[in-house]
Amino acid sequence: MNEEVLSKYGGLTRVINYDVCIGCYTCEEVCKFIHEGMAFIVLYEIGGGLNKPISCFHCVKAPCVTACPTKAMHKDKDGAILVDLSKCIGCSACVAACPFGIPEIVPPGYASKCDLCNPLRKEGLTPGCVSMCPTKAIVWGDTAQVAKELRVRALKKLVYKPV
């Protein structure tokens, strides 16, 4: 089953659980530290004084990959959407295509976005935002396991809901 799910849904998924997120900016600071001053997970106000993070969703059928004229935007074996800097020409087609406005054009002129901490993943570690989140609001892993984890959380919320 796992093989089938992996091939169908592109392997690993990261989900940001807004229920437990406390908006502490830890993920943003960690991302800034890892990516030399550029944060790819950014917090925005959702109203009521609450701040919640947004980052690349690493879509299975990603518009940025479809729109890219040079195939610089590609999906790696873990399902993360990465930019191949040697192919990127900085045409900002991905910026116009992304429904969530995630990719950015950075100097000297190529697209840049969340790479799910590619160097860390190569060493078998989890992405920075996932491992540093104090409330475990950012879940990352096998699609099936993440779905299971979120179901358990939703059920717990229903059962233990304060009256």
Place this chain on the structure above:
Amino acid sequence: MVKFLKIFSVSAREGTVTRKYPFESPLVTPEFRGRIDIDPVKCVGCGACTRICPTKTLTLSYEGDEAVLKYFIGRCIFCGMCAYVCPQNAITITKDFELASYNLSDLYDEVVHRTVRCSICGKPFTTAKLVREVETRINGGDVEELLNICPECRRRLTVRRIGSRVVGTGGE
């Protein structure tokens, strides 16, 4: 001395190899790179050429409702990088090298594009042709209204949408 005389036999065999240039067509090789030519129909104003240009000969500036792609020949080093990166193949390298002029405005070439204003914040963020081009490439993958929203506002909208459903605050 005798060696020097050999040149006469060579010239008699080959004839004249130089051209009477101003009166005849100049001798340019197939690899020769002259000024570039921007096709205003194909160009979408994405700005890839302005980002690769090593001398900032090509510039893209947003002036209100217009995005102007400006080419200043005076600074061009004829490297051909712009033609290499252009995703629409709008830039061609011509063989034209006779660029001297008494008039400075002859050294400028401009392509004017219409910009798209973000439907939320009202800031011009990209050209209308690029949006249409991306729309055809992704073939209905995006919601039409999202294409006319700037990236910053798209993020805020997404966060608010998820937030309003999960946490129950804010809203659109």
